[in-house]
Amino acid sequence: MRWIAALAALTALRLAVAAVLPLAPDEAYYWVWSQDLQGGYLDHPPMVALFIRAGTLIAGETPLGIRLFGPLSLALGSVLLALAAEDLFPGRKAGVWAAALLNATLLAGVGAVAMTPDTPLLFFWTAALWALARLHRTQDGRWWLAVGVLAGAALLSKYTAVLLGFGIVVWLLLDATARRWLLRWQLWAGGALAVAVFAPVVLWNATHDWASFAKQGGRAGDWQPGQALRFIGELIGGQAGLATPLVFVLCVAGMGAAAWRWWKTRDGAALLVAVLTVPGAAIFLWQATGSRVQGNWPAILYPAAAIGAAALLTAPAWLRLRWPALILGGVMSAVVYVQALAAPFPLPRRSDPTLARLGGWPDFLRDVDAAMTxxxxxxxxAEEYGLASALAFGLPRGRIVVAMDPRWRYFSLPAPEPGVTGLLVRSERRGEGPPLWPGAQPLPEGEDRLVRHRNGIEAEAYRLHRVTTGAGQPPAALLPRPGS
Known part of the structure; x- marks a missing residue:
């Protein structure tokens, strides 16, 4: 099939990009997780660490190893999405278009070459959608067992997967055909499997003062009239950019078409698409009335929205948008790849996320190593967990990296030896306040500043301080090193 060949070629391209780009600090941080596997972490559940550990076992402790399962999981998820569309709306030939629209988004295309908790979340969410579509098509209750395992794995990836469970419950309550499963053992067995898969996170929280649940539960919206319009505008504008403008329009229209079709015809397939998109979109909009919604959070809405767009927008005007949407999305993804790899456009940090996250790390790491010598x-x-993790992954073998942050007390990492002198690297973006390390002494002028830059454009500047380990310092840990 030609589309499978195109998907394979696209996946190969993404793997090549993933192998060449330096790690972003967050990716290095999740690599540290993979060296200290636990049932949970302060920031997120552990699935991203498992993805990284599996990838590094295959491709080594390299950028490709860390990111290996990003392009691969998106490729498999694309196939499952196509199958789900065919099961939900047979005869409409919507599967290939649904997969193509998802792949045309920056959320998927760029996200595939960065390993974050959203990577496994998007895969398992899509796989659970496929299992639900199989259930709807076959009416074979055993598919509930697969739904349970996959939904549990999604929740083991990121807490926003709770929206998947919420959507399933709404589907069961509103659809007459689906409602009969409430009396069947398979549904409840699937639910028990989901709980069992997620249990390690609950156990970790129970033994760590419920730290992760408390941290993520504190993100609830709080109505702020002065900021609400700004945050909502940022959310909508950000999604139009990250989904790419035409795909965003198609997906929003697909969500609306699914909800309208269910309202008019009580179509259970359309309802499934609607409950996996509309409630989540409403919750993110509500969240934006009180705080900023990160652009990657709504990524989980796009698989079902892409099915709605591909299967239900059949008017000629919508059909004419499909190819332009794919072309525009492909061009935008290509521009981001090229900018991240070669930076042909001399953009400042505020206009170039690739500079802020990826730019200049190899040279900067060499400068830090030279300063240590x-x-x-x-x-x-380093006080920042991302910077400390980037140093731990990227510095030459034999260098010792100490991380300072209260979060490190939730890891089983050794404490630094007392009475040893080293360098503290501190970003100027943390402000002019003193370092957290007691007794930190700035280096002499001319030796106290390093700049991370790409092609002469500053990404970030850092100050160097001389510090000594000892009693009274904030929580600190020795970070693992590749090959250690």
């Missing part, structure tokens, strides 16, 4: 530092330390 010059100062005779036994270790290098």
């Amino acid at each position: 010059r100062e005779g530092a036994r270790f290098v330390a």
Whole structure:
């Protein structure tokens, strides 16, 4: 099939990009997780760490190893999405278009070459959607067992997967055909499997003061009239950019078409698409009335929305938008790839996320290593968890990296040896306040500043301080090193 060949070629391209780009600090942080596997972490559940551990076992502790399952999971998820569309709306030939629309988004195309918790979340959410479509098509209750395992794996990836469970419950309550499953054991067995898969996160929280649940539960919206319009505008504008403008329009229209079709015909397939998109969109809009919604959070809405767009927008005007949407999405993804790899456009940090996250790391790491040698530092330390993790992954073998942040007390990592002198690397973006490390002494002028840059354009500047380990310092840990 030609579309499978195109998907394979696109996946190969994404793997090549993933192998060449330096790691972003967050990716290095999740790599640290993979070196200290637990049932949960302060920020998220552990699935991203499992993805990374599996990838590095295959391709080594390299950028490709860390990101390996990003392009691969998106490829498999695209196939499952196509199958789900065919099961929900047979005869409409919507599967290939649904998969193509998803792949045309920056959320998927760029997200596939960055390993974050959204990577496994998007895969398992899509796989659960496929299992639900199989259930709807076959009416074979055993598919509830697959739904349970996959939904549990999605929740083991990121807490926003709770929206998947919410959508399923709404579908069961509103659809007369689906409602009969409430009396069947398969549904409840699937629910028990989902709970069992998620149980390690509950157990980890129970033994760590419910830290992760408390942290993520504190993100609830709080109505702020002065900021609401701004945050909502940022959310909608950000989604139009990250989904790419035409795909965004098609997906929003697909959501609306699914809800309208169910309202008019009580079509259970359309209802399934609607409950996996509309409630989530409403919740994110509500969240934006009180705080900023990160652009990646709504990514989970796009698989079902793409099915709605491909299967239900059949008017000629909508059909004419399909190819332009794919072309525009492909061009935008290609521009981001090229900018991240070669930076042909001399954009400042505020206009270039690839510069802020990826730019200049190899040279900066060499500068830090040289500063350690010059100062005779036994270790290098950082207050920011992402910066510390980037140093731990990227510095030459043999260098010791100390991380300072209260979050490290939730890891089973060793504490630094007392009475040892090293360098503290501190971003100027943290402000002019003193370092958290007690007794930190700035280096002499001319030796106290490093700049991470790409092609002469500054990505971030850092100050260097001389520090000594000892009693009274904030929580600190020795970070693992590749090959250690």
